[in-house]
Amino acid sequence: MNVKSFMECERKSLEKMKRYQLPNRFKKIGIGIIIISLVTFFVNKFSIENIDLKLTAKYGILVGLLLVSISKEKIEDELMTSLRMQSYTFAFIAGVIITLLTNPLFNYIANIISQKQQENFQEVGDWEILWILLSVQVFYFEFLKRMNK
């Protein structure tokens, strides 16, 4: 295999990894959706208290986080691909650990505060798990980018 065909082969494998990503402008759209959804969530929590609106805001936050997570950087090169993979790995491990450890801990603290004995711990919902995974990935990716400056 000569040098050019080897480079072509490796470039194609890198291109495959970028196929599922969105253009950089979707990052700003994602941040906008997160902000609007968070404002809606808190306004709804403290005044309106509409269940449908709460659900819409929750899923809005998830969609926003997903858009930020899969949007390309301005210059999406192999370093960014490598950092992105590291952040997904970290998010997966951290997500499982956080889900396993913090929920029983929060329930235990809540039980102590409320002075009520609760036999079963509350289950972590799908929304919470996805929120933890995406948040950890997005923040850890930003952290890695700053570390590599």
Added chain:
Amino acid sequence: MKNRLKIERAILDLTQDELANKIGVSRQTISSIEKNKYVPSTVLALRLSLLFDKPVNDFFELEDSEMPMANNV
């Protein structure tokens, strides 16, 4: 892996930004390679080789611990 990227860049009188533009990566990537924080792919190493007009081994060098079969030879 040790590298002489900074020296080779200085020989061609290029800034990190200029080198990054020539090989199609960000300035951050060049900086990370120079600081030994990131090991580039074969594609990037070969692009650098074409630009510097030198074999890859001239500016990338394995550390002793990274030598193949170091313990068996």
